[in-house]
Amino acid sequence: MGGHLVTVATCSLNQWVLDWEGNLGRIIESIHLAKAAGARLRVGPELEITGYSALDHFHELDVYTHSLEMLQRLLLDKSTHGILLDVGLPILHRNLRYNCRVICLDGKILLIRPKMWLANDGNYREMRHFTPWMRPRETELFHLPKILSEIQGETHVLFGDAVISTPETAFGAETCEELFTPRAPHIDMALDGVEIITNSSGSHFTLRKLDTRLQLITEATRKNGGIYLYANQQGCDGERLYFDGCAMIIVNGDVVAQGSQFSLNDVEVVTATVDLDEVRSYRAAISRGMQAATSAAKYQRIQTPFELSSEDEESDVTRGPTLPIQPRIHSVEEEVALCGGCYLWDYLRRSGSAGFLVPLSGGIDSCATATIVYSMCRIVIAAIEDGNAQVIEDVKRIAKYDGEGVLPKTPQALCNQIFTTIYMGMKKQSSHETRQRAKDLAEAIGSYHVNLDIDDVYEAQKNLLVNTINFEPRFKVHGGTNQENLTLQCIQARIRMVTAYEFGQILPTARNRPGGGSLLVLGSANVGEALRGYLTKYDCSSADINPIGSIDKSDLKRFIAWAEKNFDLPCLDGFLTAVPTAELEPITQNYVQSDEADMGMTYQELTIFGRLRKINKLGPFAMFQRLVHDWSAEREIRPDDDAPRYTPAQVAEKVKRFYHFYAINRHKSTVLTPALHCNDYAPDDNRFDLRPFLYPPFWRSFSFKRIDMELEKIEKKLASKKAKEAK
Incomplete structure (x- = not known):
């Protein structure tokens, strides 16, 4: 084989913004796993030392100080030596903030490579926080702080756009957004003979996005040949975004290794053994020679004697290169179940809360939110069965299970401990059907269910008007004006919000759940209602998190139809066939409130x-x-x-x-419950849809x-x- 087989590693890490020591621990664990698999090169996610979503914390000097302190610890840790490392962190250079990759080996920095093309659309505002490196294929010297120069044995290292040359190949780094640009750096790198390209990403999930991302990643090497290592953040690192992992290794346009897209693993390492000769043969056989020979894009190569190929030729011959696989792409229904479930578990375990509470109306939206929580419980139970130590530790802490052998055995058992559903009805407005659907769903998923009526509170609140201004508002069906009708509906809706938080605050104590704490209230307004403003400001749409806030009605229906069969929940059929209604007006023989008619x-x-x-x-x-x-x-x-x-x-x-x-209704968007970001047309004003709220x-x-x-x-x-x- 001539020593041309190389084992490489990429990874997905569940980092958390400003969790300095936790983030470093996960980085080191990924390096250990990569080394154990025989890898000689390891790449991690973008900004993995800080967590990607630090946002305006990137304006604080502490972030740069602590990032270098964590890098110092990493370089001093001899257990991470013997492998080329591509690690992400922010660096302050000549009073400018850069999003960087640090390439290091055996405790020494070989290169600091700043990001050149910054993501600055949609959820991304990297230009607000960083400066792009605007000098392709140029480098200069970076003055090391004392804590690093003592390790390096030098005062300066190279900073800029260069590649690393080993005895048998060369590799270069690009970062996330650079892959998506029209003239991506990997094009010029490959034309200059670079055979391995790493990409560290902080790429968030949206429905149906993976196929697009996969096409771009495979295309990066299909036209030009080469080996591409894609790393990504995974999980909720402190924002509305879910980073969906799916680390991959691609050779000449074929996927040879793929990690999970949704997982409760904090560290997931993907490795493959690749053949450099395959890259050379592929490149020689396609029409790129003329462009490569005449390309003016020549990179400075930083030489290292470290060999990426194995020293044991016999083991290489025995093992051989990793064969191509068919990439795994989830259906939309699976994406809703898995993304929502994984995000909620991350949020719950990191927030220190006792569980979740959902106001269950008997309609499809709150049904979808509750079913996503049930999906979370299914994912957690599966992780327990797989022996995931971190999940087991978190379950013992959140749900207060003690000792061995007493962990929950079913999703329903876990659901009952950490999930409350509450039906808040009105005797004249709420139908028997919606109340029964809520009860049936709660029983099927195992949630602790509360069934109550808010009539007395509603009458007391309405009587404030009667007793204070001597005016009694009436519903439209009773001859009232539109303003009277809206007033009475909003009273009910806002009472439900107050009631949900009241029960969420006290239920863990009332149920004698050890540790106390409060339940996080989940919202259930879908993206269409938020866009149209078809919700009451500060009603049940006001919550702590909204798992379905950027998912449209059709996808929610598809998810519920899928969950009915795949989660074995026959009761979901009733939600699919029900007419969407807020049930905020009295039901008469000739009138039942309908959402679509109202809108x-x-x-x-x-x-x-x-x-x-x-x-x-x-x-x-x-x-x-x-x-x-x-x-x-x-x-x-x-x-x-x-x-x-x-x-x-x-x-x-x-x-x-x-x-x-x-x-x-745009003003309502300014106080929308932060929604798990699943669609790029969400009206979420909390950092995504930046538009006026007074027109x-x-x-x-x-x-x-x-x-x-x-x-x-x-x-x-x-x-x-x-x-x-x-x-």
Whole structure:
């Protein structure tokens, strides 16, 4: 084999922002696991020493001081020697903040490589915190602080864009966003003969994203050949984002190793044995030679005598290179179950809380939130059965199980200890069906269930108006005005929020759960309701976390249908067939409140509005221009076409209605419960959807006038067309 087999390692780490010693411990554990697997090169996630989501903490000097102190500990730890390390941390250089990779070996720094192209869209604001390195293939000297220069034996190391050369190959590092840029660094590296490229990422989860990420990663080596090591953060590191791991090793466009996308493992190392000769043969056989020979992008190579290939040639021959595999991509339903479950467990174990509480209404949204908690319990039980020591320790601490052999054996048993569901009904508004559905679901998943009515509290609150201003508001069905109707609905909704927190605060004590503490209240407003503002400010939508806050109704229904079968929960069928209703108005023989009727638009339409507004960046006029074609009643219908069919006038009315209610309810987005980020059209104002919350009236806006002008043109053309056809 000629010594051209190399074992390499990448990893997913569940880091936590500013957990300095914990983060370092997980880094060292990953190095030990990589060495045990025979790896000679190890790469970790982006900013793994600090945790990725430190955000404005990156403005604090403490972060840079402590990062270097952790790097010092790592370099001094001889158990991490004997392997090339690619480690991520922030570094202050000449009064500028850089997001860096430190390449080190046997306690010595070979190179500090700053990130060149920073992520600055959507959830990312790296330009707010860091400066990009704007000098490709250039380096300068970095002055080491005393704590590092004493280890290094020198006062300076190279800082900049360079690659590492070993006796048999060369490897270079790129960081997360650089992979996604049009002219990614790995292109020039590969043209200059670099055969191994590491990518340290802090890439967050969204539904259906892995396939896109996988295409980009495999394409990085399919056109140019090479070995690509992708590392990623995994878990909740202190923000609304879930980082979904899935560390991978790719050779010439083929995945040869893939880690889990959702896992409760704090440290997961992925290794593969790769053949450098395969890269050389592949490159020689594709049309890249001319570009490589004429490329002006030449990298400074930092020489090291350290060999990546094994010293034991016989073992190489026996083992051989790792063969390609078919990558694992979860369905959307699985993603909701696994991402939500893993995120909630991370949040619970790190928050110090006693468990979760969900106000269970009998509708599909709160049902989905409760089912995600049940999914969490299933994941935890599976981890216990696998002997996950960290999970076992966390369960003993949170659920107060003592000793060996008394851990929960089923998801329901765990659910009963750490999860409360509460149905807060009204005798005149709440139907027997919703109350029963809530009770059936609680029994099926094992939650501790509370069934109560809030009539007395509601009447007492309403009587404040009667006794103070001598005015008794009435519901619409009883002849009241719209304002009276809204007032009475909001009283109920806000009482439910107060009641949920009241029970969440005291239930662990009332149930004699050791350790006390409070329950975290979970919200259940889906992304469409948040976008439309179809919720009461400071009602049950106000909670500690909202697992479904950026998931649309159709995906929630798909998840519930999937969970009915895969979680063996037959009671979920009733939630799927029920008409969505808030049950905040009295039920009469002729009237039952309906969410979609109240909103004046369907949940499917809300999803389309949301995507066009946020992802496609369309304002009212541009959205009308798009939808008047997409929703045309005269369009040719394709087999997979389930879009609405409307006249131009109906489309105009729908678009105006959406933007009107979006604008007047935008203030609600400023206090939305932080939602687990699952979709890129979420209206979450808490760092993602940065827009005003006070708008001029849209009904008098020029954009609406332009819609009317365009509608008039379209209707004239249609009338003219029909007149010609009639002749």
